[in-house]
Amino acid sequence: MDIIIAGAGKVGYNLARTLSPVHNVTVIDRNAEALHRLQESLDILPVHGDIEDPQTYRKLIDQEADLFIAVTNLDEANLISTLIVGDTIEVKRKFIRLRNDFFAKSGIREKLGITDAVFPLQLTSETVRSLFNYPRANNVKSFVYTPFKLISIRVSEGAEALPEELPANVALVGIEHKRELWIPQGWEPDRIESGDLLYFFGAVEGIRSLCPRIDTEAPGEIERCVVFGAGDLGITIASKLLEEGKDVKLVEKDPRQCELADEALEGEAMTLNCKYGTSTLFEEEGLGHAEMMIAATEDDEYNIIKCLEAREHGIRKVVAVNNEMEYYNLMHSLGIVVVRGPKVSTFHTIVEKIHSSRVVTERKYCGGKGVVLLRKVFPASRLIGREISPPKHREEALLFLLRQESLLPFEGLVSIEEGDVIAVFAPEASTEEMERWLNGL
Incomplete structure (x- = not known):
């Protein structure tokens, strides 16, 4: 092009x-x-x-x-x-x-x-908002054509014994282990280690039932939140949290920005100035009683430091906005929940839109190391009634057929029906090959 x-x-x-x-x-x-x-x-x-x-x-x-x-x-x-x-x-x-x-x-x-x-600010703030419905999740992705979601959960050191089988209509579609993505060809709980980030795709309730067994450190519910950074993004995130009925405290270095934030949020959130540091602020203002902290400044290093500081003061779920892609792996290795910042969100969203066609929709996951490809069978599609097979050379790719409310493995010859969605989960290196197969059906 x-x-x-x-x-x-x-x-x-x-x-x-x-x-x-x-x-x-x-x-x-x-x-x-x-x-x-x-x-x-x-x-x-x-x-x-x-x-x-x-x-x-x-x-x-x-x-x-x-x-x-x-x-x-x-x-x-x-x-x-x-x-x-x-x-x-x-x-x-x-x-x-x-x-x-x-x-x-x-x-x-x-x-x-x-x-x-x-709309970058909306993309990032909506991602943060989604974590309230899934407080133990690291990330939640929704898709067109299906109610199924892609939810990542980090394995705690104190995680319970994992189930021998996954709930119905739930599949493990990725494991991030030591910064590398591995796409397993089945559920093998014995190969999963603490610190791994597991990516589940499927029915929401099934994934939700796994969360407390895998992540035992994150809070089960979130009511009180602290947001560091009262710029445009911090204000947008705070407004989303207020819409959810959460108790929000906004922390900012710049006194003038505190005034602007207080005005924008109409005084509904407590705005705190930390011009002279935050070491005593956690104690004086009771910030450590919050269940969740979001570091939403434009400085990734500052965001990382605030997350570590918040954890030291007892906040169980810490989230850092990632503005520079090179900090992504560091944040993950420190056990910090990573949310794409406005510029990173813009980049990923535009790339996904460019690579999506009228036939195939593309989404990235695991920091761009993995790709999700979806093709829906519409009423006039020539695929209806045809029998198709998965591609011969699919390496690590996982294929599924989404039919009504069922998640079906796509491993052999399948007869296609109207409304079916073909879903492919593959490493980024296999994207072009999988796209060619889907487009050529």
Whole structure:
């Protein structure tokens, strides 16, 4: 594909790095130094210019683009660029990153011909909110086409003996062991060790019944929460928690930001200033009585430190927002629940949308080490009534047929029915091969 990326910041760089090996990528930015760094390490076409200036796109006037992606930090610039680019060159699809969720409720996206919009603050805050329904989970992913979820749980040192069999309609689809993802071909509890992160897919109640046996350290319920960081993300997370009826305390270094947060949350959350440190704040304000702490600043190192400090003061579930991908493994190794930060969420979501087609939907898990591919059989599908077999070379991949409320192993010849969903769980290296098989059915 021919792809144009507007913005050479962290999101733009990571998108260019991921997409340029297999696509023709053009990156536009007015920061010449950022473009130079990109060009030194990646095979891209740099265009120096303002993404809001029509003259910038005249340099590409003879080109067509399969995809235009606007990912700067400014909503206005992203919106204007999607409008201007369409007047200059032919663009088939447009993706945009937006901070203000007002645009999610307005008709602006449709009027500008935007294919899809990504709202980073909402993505991260909704991920945090999902942990309240599954307090022992590390992460919860929902999918189109099925009520089944992908839920990860860390094995505690004091975990009970694991069951000989999994509940009905539940499958183990991944084990993260010492930073590596292993996709097992069955349930073998004797091979599971403390510290492993287990990925279960299937019926929610079945997975929920496993949680207290696997993670004995996390709280069974969460009512009191502490959020470190009262920036836009911290405020958004706090508002989601308040909607859930939780008791929320917000901790922030900047006195002015404390005032802004208090105003935005209308005084419903207690906002605490920690300008001179937090060592005494845990004792003085009773922060250690909370069941959960979320470190939501833009500094990953600070988030890690606050999580470790919170654990020392007795908070049983600690969550760190991950802004830099290189810190992901460190957070996991420390037993911290990791939530993708706004920029990391934007990157992963856009990549998933690009690689998803009209036929196959793609999601990543285990920090991008694993992939979930789904294909639904719609009423007019030519697959209805056909018998199909799994691919011959599937290595570590696991295949399932989701039929109504049942999770069925897809191991041999299967007759396809309307409404079926074919699900594939595979290591990232097998993504292309599995996509070809699903698309070619």
